Amino acid sequence: MKIGELKQIDHRVFDALELRIMTLKLSDEQIEILLSEKKPLLETDRNRMRIRSKRGHKEQELDICGINGNQFRLIMRQSNFNQLDFSIILAYCPESTNQIFRLRRYNGKSHFHTNIIESQSFYGFHIHMATKRYQDLGAREDSYAEPTKRFSDFHSALNCMLTDCGFDWPVDPQQKLFEENM
Secondary structure, three states, X not given: OXXXXXXHHHHHHHHHHHHHHHOOOOOHHHHHHHHXXXXXXXXXXXXXXXXXXXXXXXXXXXXXXXXXXXXXXXXXXXXOOOOOOEEEEEEXXXXXXXXXXXXXXXXXXXXXXXXXXXXXXXXXXXXXXXXXXXXXXXXXXXXXXXXXXXXXXXXXXXXXXXXXXOEEOXXXXXXXXXXXXX
């Protein structure tokens, strides 16, 4: 190996370590606070949530500001070829960075998933959850997942996430009138 090649390899290793050091880590308590923060949606967000075709899949991203000022991104993807191959992600976007931290990920029934720490594998609809344990292991923050029967397609998974993660739709004036007359 030439000296120049050695320097090049060392530089790549240094870059990888530098990126690792800068990776955001959150405690389970911090994750729960971000999940429970109310995330108000506007009526116009309904149209902005429609996924649009790209190469081989449909996708959409929606930036949302929580009531405490935290920035979040809703990322939605679905395969054009397999309707059960989808992912709906709620990510936290720390201020003054270009990083995202995946708090939750609702996945379709398109692949096996394995929880490394628990040595548990399954096939089916599942919800990924950010945990401190998996961050400490050096894995992706949302590597842990649990199987679920709470959704069975893209739209029910999206509704499940919106319910679970503190999203608030504006009240429809017609619905409010209906509820008041009951």
